[in-house]
Amino acid sequence: MKSLVLYFILGVLGFVTLLIWLSSHVHYRIGSKHLKVLLFGICVRRIALDEIRDLSKRDPGRFAERWYNTFHLSHRLLVVKRTKGLRKNFVITPSHRYVFMADLQTAVDRVKRRQARAESSQSSTG
Numbered sequence: 001m002k003s004l005v006l007y008f009i010l011g012v013l014g015f016v017t018l019l020i021w022l023s024s025h026v027h028y029r030i031g032s033k034h035l036k037v038l039l040f041g042i043c044v045r046r047i048a049l050d051e052i053r054d055l056s057k058r059d060p061g062r063f064a065e066r067w068y069n070t071f072h073l074s075h076r077l078l079v080v081k082r083t084k085g086l087r088k089n090f091v092i093t094p095s096h097r098y099v100f101m102a103d104l105q106t107a108v109d110r111v112k113r114r115q116a117r118a119e120s121s122q123s124s125t126g
Helices: 002-023 097-125
Strands: 024-028 033-038 040-050 053-058 065-067 078-082 089-092
Touching: 002 024, 024 097, 078 097
Parallel strands: 065 089
Antiparallel strands: 024 033, 033 040, 053 078, 078 089
């Protein structure tokens, strides 16, 4: 019985260590059409840039999809507010929050201008 408890405790500690190690390898990349969450260079989550409604640094509360790569959230929290989806708030922690937020806002504006231009040329020809 004691060995079973010991194995359980070691298993829980190993699992927690694995989660901490994995979360430290989460990175974010802004592509031409998507914001991507990468784990070891493999895309595990992506959000279309045209679905992004707003960016904020305020914690949205309980109902958010969270992709942290640090335990020091105070000055790294960035909230991406989406127009679609069950959880409309997507929380990430890039190392340079304001630089990443400016780059992401530029990419979102570029995609939305491109969509508006395509819609206006489509309506004028059709």
